[in-house]
Amino acid sequence: MAMRYLTAKLAQQIDEELMSAGAFSLDQLMELAGLACAQGLATLYSKERYPRVLVCCGPGNQGGDGLVAARHLGMFGYKPTVYMPKPGSKEIYQRLKLQCDNMKIPTLPPSNETSSLSQALSSSDVILDAIFGFSFKGPARSPFDEALKLISGSGLPIVSVDIPSGWDVEQGNIYGVGLEPDLLISLTAPKLGVKSFKGRHFLGGRFVPKMLEERFELNLPEYPGYEQIVELERDQAQKL
Amino acid sequence: MAMRYLTAKLAQQIDEELMSAGAFSLDQLMELAGLACAQGLATLYSKERYPRVLVCCGPGNQGGDGLVAARHLGMFGYKPTVYMPKPGSKEIYQRLKLQCDNMKIPTLPPSNETSSLSQALSSSDVILDAIFGFSFKGPARSPFDEALKLISGSGLPIVSVDIPSGWDVEQGNIYGVGLEPDLLISLTAPKLGVKSFKGRHFLGGRFVPKMLEERFELNLPEYPGYEQIVELERDQAQKL
Numbered sequence: 001m002a003m004r005y006l007t008a009k010l011a012q013q014i015d016e017e018l019m020s021a022g023a024f025s026l027d028q029l030m031e032l033a034g035l036a037c038a039q040g041l042a043t044l045y046s047k048e049r050y051p052r053v054l055v056c057c058g059p060g061n062q063g064g065d066g067l068v069a070a071r072h073l074g075m076f077g078y079k080p081t082v083y084m085p086k087p088g089s090k091e092i093y094q095r096l097k098l099q100c101d102n103m104k105i106p107t108l109p110p111s112n113e114t115s116s117l118s119q120a121l122s123s124s125d126v127i128l129d130a131i132f133g134f135s136f137k138g139p140a141r142s143p144f145d146e147a148l149k150l151i152s153g154s155g156l157p158i159v160s161v162d163i164p165s166g167w168d169v170e171q172g173n174i175y176g177v178g179l180e181p182d183l184l185i186s187l188t189a190p191k192l193g194v195k196s197f198k199g200r201h202f203l204g205g206r207f208v209p210k211m212l213e214e215r216f217e218l219n220l221p222e223y224p225g226y227e228q229i230v231e232l233e234r235d236q237a238q239k240l
Numbered sequence: 241m242a243m244r245y246l247t248a249k250l251a252q253q254i255d256e257e258l259m260s261a262g263a264f265s266l267d268q269l270m271e272l273a274g275l276a277c278a279q280g281l282a283t284l285y286s287k288e289r290y291p292r293v294l295v296c297c298g299p300g301n302q303g304g305d306g307l308v309a310a311r312h313l314g315m316f317g318y319k320p321t322v323y324m325p326k327p328g329s330k331e332i333y334q335r336l337k338l339q340c341d342n343m344k345i346p347t348l349p350p351s352n353e354t355s356s357l358s359q360a361l362s363s364s365d366v367i368l369d370a371i372f373g374f375s376f377k378g379p380a381r382s383p384f385d386e387a388l389k390l391i392s393g394s395g396l397p398i399v400s401v402d403i404p405s406g407w408d409v410e411q412g413n414i415y416g417v418g419l420e421p422d423l424l425i426s427l428t429a430p431k432l433g434v435k436s437f438k439g440r441h442f443l444g445g446r447f448v449p450k451m452l453e454e455r456f457e458l459n460l461p462e463y464p465g466y467e468q469i470v471e472l473e474r475d476q477a478q479k480l
Binding site for chain 1 (some may be wrong): 261262263264265267268271272275278279282312315316334338339342343344356375446447449450451452463465466
């Protein structure tokens with residue numbers, strides 16, 4: 001049975017299901033998702049060679065995952081910096097941001113200008129892209145349109161969370177300005193838009209109960225041991 | 241600098257600090273603590289040889305950690321069963337319990353009788369002891385006094401969370417009925433009562449910001465890589 005690639009609508013539905021019938025809080029899901037992202041990045045990019053991680057956060061839940069990942073990366077011994085030009089309004093983002101502040105993780109000043117981003121890129125070793133998630137409707141608007149160009153142009157390795165920022169969730173990089181990550185970390189289950197993604201591809205979000213997995217016919221791969229991430233084979237969709 | 245062993249009062253204070261100035265929610269801390277417990281157990285007791293884990297939960301936050309651990313153990317492929325004779329009244333325990341139910345993790349019926357515990361012990365391979373934590377004031381009362389005897393008498397390997405159940409948090413096994421675990425997983429920082437503990441000893445709860453660690457002079461050991469647990473050397477208190 002092939003692993004299922006989710007439409008935006010189905011991804012939304014599963015998320016809601018996890019929090020209603022599944023009884024998970026957003027705090028729990030975000031903590032495990034963000035931890036998986038931090039561990040995924042740490043698997044490919046060592047803190048010795050890539051200590052300075054620029055964690056780019058959007059204004060939605062994807063940005064929340066990014067803040068959690070930034071904190072765990074700080075715990076692992078990296079030197080993260082947060083770029084979050086449009087801080088989300090939900091109370092949880094303020095708490096997650098404060099947790100980063102308490103770790104002395106710097107955040108670039110919120111702004112529509114991208115000059116601080118340019119500077120930060122020139123002193124970073126790797127990007128964690130948590131700008132847009134499965135609820136993204138393109139094309140990207142200011143300041144993110146400009147930010148995507150700068151990030152792409154930096155030549156730094158990019159780790160994208162769930163869907164590379166700027167990509168259509170179902171149709172992929174149709175706007176032509178989306179990031180081209182070296183590593184993609186899908187959460188819960190991969191989205192339709194990344195079906196032909198060619199880079200390294202991990203799956204995280206090891207919290208989907210079997211009954212939910214079966215109901216939505218996700219056919220998730222088996223995670224190894226007690227890990228929170230599993231690597232997907234490049235032609236898993238075809239092979240299984 | 242020696243790692244600090246905490247009094248009950250200091251443990252309480254650090255917990256409160258994490259949730260006030262630290263801006264952590266109980267959901268977050270419990271998720272990371274429970275995950276560390278599940279990973280700690282999985283490190284020593286493989287699911288192939290020890291598939292049936294009896295997760296014994298008290299009515300407090302320690303029991304909440306146990307429920308989180310039970311869920312993660314289920315995710316890892318173990319067959320956990322929950323023994324929680326006095327379910328906690330906090331809303332979070334009901335959610336955590338429902339998350340276990342959704343994983344088809346059975347829970348023994350709440351009861352003051354210990355007959356179902358006896359039965360469950362006879363079909364278990366390892367115990368996760370999450371009965372009493374750092375707020376325990378002994379001696380243990382019914383039904384836990386009887387439960388501790390049955391668990392000790394089962395001869396099964398025991399993994400205790402934070403403080404072996406029945407032990408005084410600062411003075412150790414002074415009541416004589418406390419469990420003698422094979423593996424102890426201390427959370428945040430070890431407690432005074434386990435300073436002379438002789439078994440394998442892990443530390444979990446990788447969420448203490450450096451500034452808090454320094455303020456309370458915890459001198460925590462370094463966690464390896466992206467792990468959520470670190471093994472403490474048996475004479476770490478003396479050696480460091």
